[in-house]
Amino acid sequence: xxxxxxxxxxxxxxAPANTSLLSSIQEQGIDxxxxxxxxxxxxxxxCRLCVVEMEGNPRxxxxxxxxxxxxxxxxxxxxxxxxxxxxxxxxLMAQRNHVCAxxxxxxxxxxxxxxxxxGVTSVRYDYMCPxxxxxxSHERYVIDHNRCxxxxxxxxxxxxxxxxxxxxxxxxxxxxxxxAGMNQPWGTSRSCTGCGKCVQVCPTGALFKKGSSAxxxxxxxxxxxxxxxxxxxxxxxxx
Amino acid sequence: xxxSQKNNGDNERDPxxxxxxxxxxxxxxxxxxxxxxxxxxxxxxxxxxxxxxxYIATQLKLPFSWVYGVAxxxxxxxxxxxxxxxxxxxxxxxxxxxxxxxxxDAISKEYDLDPGQTTPDGELTLxxxxxxxxxxxxxxxxxxxxxxxxxxxxxxxxxxxxxVGGKIPAKAVSxx
Amino acid sequence: MANLxxxxxxxxxxxxxxxxNVMNRQELLEMAQSELDRQNTFRCRLLICASTPCISSGxxxxxxxxRKAVEAEGLQTEIEMVGTxxxxxCSRGPLVTVQVQEEPDVIYERxxxxxxxxxxxxxxxxxxxxxxxxxxLSYDWPFFAKQKKLVLSESSTLxxxxxxxxxxxxxxxxLGQVLREMTPEEVCAEVAKSGLRGRGGAGFxxxxxxxxxxxxxxxxxxxxxxxDEGDPGAYxxxxxxxxxxxxxxxxxxxxxFAVGAEQGFIYVRGEYPLAxxxxxxxxxxxxxxxxxxxxxxxxxxxxRIDIRMGAGAFVCGEETALMQSIMGRxxxxxxxxxxxxxxxxxxxxxxxxxxxxxGNIICIILKGADYYASFGTDKSKGAKIFALAGKVNNTxxxxxxxxxxxxxIVYEIGGGIRDCRPFKAAQTGGPSGGCIPAEHLDAxxxxxxxxxxxxxxxxxGLIVMDDQSCMPDVARFFMExxxxxxxxxxxxxxxxxxxxxxxLSKITNGSAIMEDLDTLEDxxxxxxxxxxxxxxxxxxxxxxxxxxYFREEYESHIKDHYCPxxxxxxxxxxxxxx
Numbered sequence: 001x002x003x004x005x006x007x008x009x010x011x012x013x014x015a016p017a018n019t020s021l022l023s024s025i026q027e028q029g030i031d032x033x034x035x036x037x038x039x040x041x042x043x044x045x046x047c048r049l050c051v052v053e054m055e056g057n058p059r060x061x062x063x064x065x066x067x068x069x070x071x072x073x074x075x076x077x078x079x080x081x082x083x084x085x086x087x088x089x090x091x092l093m094a095q096r097n098h099v100c101a102x103x104x105x106x107x108x109x110x111x112x113x114x115x116x117x118x119g120v121t122s123v124r125y126d127y128m129c130p131x132x133x134x135x136x137s138h139e140r141y142v143i144d145h146n147r148c149x150x151x152x153x154x155x156x157x158x159x160x161x162x163x164x165x166x167x168x169x170x171x172x173x174x175x176x177x178x179x180a181g182m183n184q185p186w187g188t189s190r191s192c193t194g195c196g197k198c199v200q201v202c203p204t205g206a207l208f209k210k211g212s213s214a215x216x217x218x219x220x221x222x223x224x225x226x227x228x229x230x231x232x233x234x235x236x237x238x239x
Numbered sequence: 240x241x242x243s244q245k246n247n248g249d250n251e252r253d254p255x256x257x258x259x260x261x262x263x264x265x266x267x268x269x270x271x272x273x274x275x276x277x278x279x280x281x282x283x284x285x286x287x288x289x290x291x292x293x294y295i296a297t298q299l300k301l302p303f304s305w306v307y308g309v310a311x312x313x314x315x316x317x318x319x320x321x322x323x324x325x326x327x328x329x330x331x332x333x334x335x336x337x338x339x340x341x342x343x344d345a346i347s348k349e350y351d352l353d354p355g356q357t358t359p360d361g362e363l364t365l366x367x368x369x370x371x372x373x374x375x376x377x378x379x380x381x382x383x384x385x386x387x388x389x390x391x392x393x394x395x396x397x398x399x400x401x402x403v404g405g406k407i408p409a410k411a412v413s414x415x
Numbered sequence: 416m417a418n419l420x421x422x423x424x425x426x427x428x429x430x431x432x433x434x435x436n437v438m439n440r441q442e443l444l445e446m447a448q449s450e451l452d453r454q455n456t457f458r459c460r461l462l463i464c465a466s467t468p469c470i471s472s473g474x475x476x477x478x479x480x481x482r483k484a485v486e487a488e489g490l491q492t493e494i495e496m497v498g499t500x501x502x503x504x505c506s507r508g509p510l511v512t513v514q515v516q517e518e519p520d521v522i523y524e525r526x527x528x529x530x531x532x533x534x535x536x537x538x539x540x541x542x543x544x545x546x547x548x549x550x551x552l553s554y555d556w557p558f559f560a561k562q563k564k565l566v567l568s569e570s571s572t573l574x575x576x577x578x579x580x581x582x583x584x585x586x587x588x589x590l591g592q593v594l595r596e597m598t599p600e601e602v603c604a605e606v607a608k609s610g611l612r613g614r615g616g617a618g619f620x621x622x623x624x625x626x627x628x629x630x631x632x633x634x635x636x637x638x639x640x641x642x643d644e645g646d647p648g649a650y651x652x653x654x655x656x657x658x659x660x661x662x663x664x665x666x667x668x669x670x671x672f673a674v675g676a677e678q679g680f681i682y683v684r685g686e687y688p689l690a691x692x693x694x695x696x697x698x699x700x701x702x703x704x705x706x707x708x709x710x711x712x713x714x715x716x717x718x719r720i721d722i723r724m725g726a727g728a729f730v731c732g733e734e735t736a737l738m739q740s741i742m743g744r745x746x747x748x749x750x751x752x753x754x755x756x757x758x759x760x761x762x763x764x765x766x767x768x769x770x771x772x773x774g775n776i777i778c779i780i781l782k783g784a785d786y787y788a789s790f791g792t793d794k795s796k797g798a799k800i801f802a803l804a805g806k807v808n809n810t811x812x813x814x815x816x817x818x819x820x821x822x823x824i825v826y827e828i829g830g831g832i833r834d835c836r837p838f839k840a841a842q843t844g845g846p847s848g849g850c851i852p853a854e855h856l857d858a859x860x861x862x863x864x865x866x867x868x869x870x871x872x873x874x875x876g877l878i879v880m881d882d883q884s885c886m887p888d889v890a891r892f893f894m895e896x897x898x899x900x901x902x903x904x905x906x907x908x909x910x911x912x913x914x915x916x917x918x919l920s921k922i923t924n925g926s927a928i929m930e931d932l933d934t935l936e937d938x939x940x941x942x943x944x945x946x947x948x949x950x951x952x953x954x955x956x957x958x959x960x961x962x963x964y965f966r967e968e969y970e971s972h973i974k975d976h977y978c979p980x981x982x983x984x985x986x987x988x989x990x991x992x993x
Contacts, residue, residue, distance in 0.1 A: 045750035046905045048945045060944050065750035087941050091910030124934060125914045150903065168304035169745065169903075170311045172728075174913050176903035181303040182289055191302060273743035274726050278685075312745040312902075314727030315685050331647030332842065332878045333804035335892050369729065369896060371686055372650030374804035375468045375505030375811050386471035
């Protein structure tokens with residue numbers, strides 16, 4: 001496998017060709033914010049939080065969907081990027097009803113953690129306060145659209161890992177919504193195997209196990225590499 | 240997913256399913272033909288009833304959520320029945336500059352409808368379009384597939400009244 | 416997601432297995448000659464524009480009246496009636512052209528059912544009809560004289576529903592020449608030499624793109640013509656597909672030969688049923704004659720074209736979203752790289768060009784790259800079709816050399832602003848473009864200049880606004896459009912368009928404060944720089960360009976609750992005082 005050299009935040013690093021810029025950045029121990037990315041799933045490039053500046057190019061690049069290239073000079077943490085990332089988090093917060101104090105995920109939520117890390121203390125935009133339902137028809141899990149950030153991790157894991165494709169995205173634009181089957185109550189969908197992978201990968205409190213009260217829900221993302229490597233490579237990573 | 244046996248009895252009786260089968264066959268049941276199939280279903284049924292979408296999903300061997308996701312992504316597809324008559328007001332740039340929004344307001348007021356809604360008696364559906372490519376004739380209204388050019392609020396309402404009848408006082412119910 | 420494998424099995428999507436005939440060059444020439452001979456048997460030809468705008472102004476009724484008049488006089492063998500493609504001045508329809516042998520052509524505007532028989536009386540019997548004389552359009556009229564028709568050169572005279580009509584005007588000669596005399600490399604080089612750039616908006620050099628697809632490794636390649644013309648106020652592609660469908664097909668076939676593809680798709684916007692119908696007819700006729708399909712023009716080249724209809728999604732004009740839609744999925748863009756040239760439809764290298772780009776190919780092959788490159792500016796060659804609309808006297812479809820000034824378009828071709836009002840701004844590029852104010856009336860219409868002014872060439876919509884148009888309101892209109900059309904995949908575009916629309920609504924209803932302008936500007940930059948696809952990258956342009964040129968108008972809305980154009984109604988009180 002050929003190797004390329006690139007510069008990340010003034011540091012010369014090498015990486016195997018055809019890998020993503022994000023993986024090189026993370027390998028350097030740089031804490032770059034991500035939401036839709038999750039190791040083990042296909043890249044979506046949707047949240048745009050992992051954007052980086054590239055020397056000699058006026059555009060910004062989402063590092064999760066940008067392959068490394070020889071001679072790349074990348075900056076991951078400039079004032080402009082920080083400002084944009086804060087704005088993106090604020091836009092997400094304004095879109096649905098993210099009320100941390102009464103959320104099962106409080107304290108373990110990726111959106112909340114990122115907001116804190118990026119110094120988002122208030123939202124400058126109008127809250128849209130959409131009137132969204134909660135679907136508790138499934139015997140074990142609940143989907144609360146009020147907390148959903150449309151990262152589509154649940155949809156991807158359901159399609160790519162479980163293979164059931166019970167979940168998909170319905171509607172479009174800001175009206176997009178994660179749907180089960182024919183937009184039917186989740187519990188009535190015949191394709192759902194009840195595996196719970198969607199719940200485990202959800203970064204916020206949009207998907208949770210029944211019976212969890214506020215701040216109880218802890219999710220395990222690393223089961224994905226566990227089963228995927230187990231199935232494909234017969235290697236099981238114990239943590 | 241398993242195949243759905245639901246409604247199969249009905250399908251044999253409803254001739255519209257036969258037309259759907261012809262399209263499916265012509266497209267060789269390829270999953271990439273989903274949009275074509277949905278389009279012909281919409282034409283045959285006037286909208287996309289749930290059982291039709293289930294039928295299409297079953298025939299193309301696609302997950303339900305996939306079909307539903309595609310059907311709700313595109314403007315053309317409607318999951319609710321449409322009215323007997325349709326009035327589409329173009330809100331493209333040239334029409335907007337030509338004040339087509341006033342025409343929309345006039346119809347909307349006359350029939351107490353918001354764009355996308357149908358009157359309770361199922362007579363008229365009001366909707367909007369993003370440019371019909373008749374900018375030379377702006378502002379444009381399409382009433383029952385006929386393009387009316389260089390319209391004004393009063394003339395349009397008159398023309399619609401001639402076909403649909405006068406004001407319908409009850410509040411509109413369905414929205415798309 | 417998933418299911419990437421498994422494209423359509425070659426050449427099967429559309430049913431109707433017509434018998435594939437093989438036609439060679441000699442037979443093509445014979446076909447052209449016999450059509451010309453047939454046309455020459457008529458003393459007079461009546462050409463009635465049969466494109467959508469003229470049909471909606473009553474062209475079909477006029478045609479009917481004329482047919483009846485011809486039959487009443489028993490002149491069926493002497494007069495041919497032809498429904499043609501678009502002439503251009505669409506607001507003046509129905510348009511009728513009279514061609515009498517050995518006499519110059521005459522065009523009449525706004526022909527009515529009553530006037531139709533009078534045309535016959537005037538031209539065949541020499542009657543004097545003052546009403547008709549008043550409706551004559553001269554070829555010296557700046558609307559015609561200032562144009563340079565390279566793509567639409569034949570559209571006003573040929574019958575889009577008969578392949579013979581196209582062949583008689585030199586149709587499929589370019590494809591024949593390419594198949595007989597050129598290698599794929601040479602075709603790509605010729606297109607590159609012409610300086611043709613993508614007509615979809617971004618202006619990527621076409622020859623370079625073709626060469627990339629040609630060189631890309633892959634067993635099965637595809638050619639896609641993008642006819643998903645979503646910009647409100649633009650209808651160049653529709654007109655081309657309706658008026659001269661064979662030209663687009665021939666251009667695609669040449670592209671197929673150049674890049675090594677055997678399957679083409681033409682993606683037609685769902686709102687254009689007439690264009691789809693004519694294209695379908697054109698494909699069927701070409702296949703029956705062996706001009707598409709297997710062993711085209713007795714060569715080893717096979718090329719099929721299938722139509723895919725859009726279903727109402729603006730974002731499908733973006734190439735990756737368009738490919739998703741062709742594959743029957745939600746039309747959401749996919750991050751690039753990989754570019755479609757390397758991995759497109761079903762993983763195969765895919766060439767995507769606008770239908771207008773394909774329309775330019777014939778001219779380049781037949782007349783040579785040097786001839787083509789003699790039009791336009793240093794960096795932008797050839798001619799561009801614009802849809803001229805808004806508050807000008809002459810609206811319609813025009814094809815002008817790139818580099819013409821905005822002033823020439825508005826005041827000469829467009830005949831000035833309606834009711835002699837002052838020019839305020841011209842909006843190019845639809846929701847992705849910007850407004851050009853009066854001080855830049857002398858700007859050249861080319862890719863670089865427009866970009867410098869904060870707009871884009873776009874697909875070619877050009878809407879002229881006078882002092883009765885309110886800029887914040889126009890910006891709000893476009894943002895509403897983008898908000899509705901955002902696919903929702905990436906966060907900045909999904910949330911940003913909604914918030915920008917909210918702020919613009921507040922400005923136009925009087926509840927905004929000055930700080931909102933800063934928030935708005937910040938959002939413009941965020942959405943522009945961080946969105947996933949072209950829709951998000953360009954959708955702040957209308958806001959940004961109006962803020963740049965008409966800032967005082969925004970401020971007067973916010974501070975004084977005064978709309979200089981008299982459009983906005985200030986119903987709301989500011990929530991917070993400034």
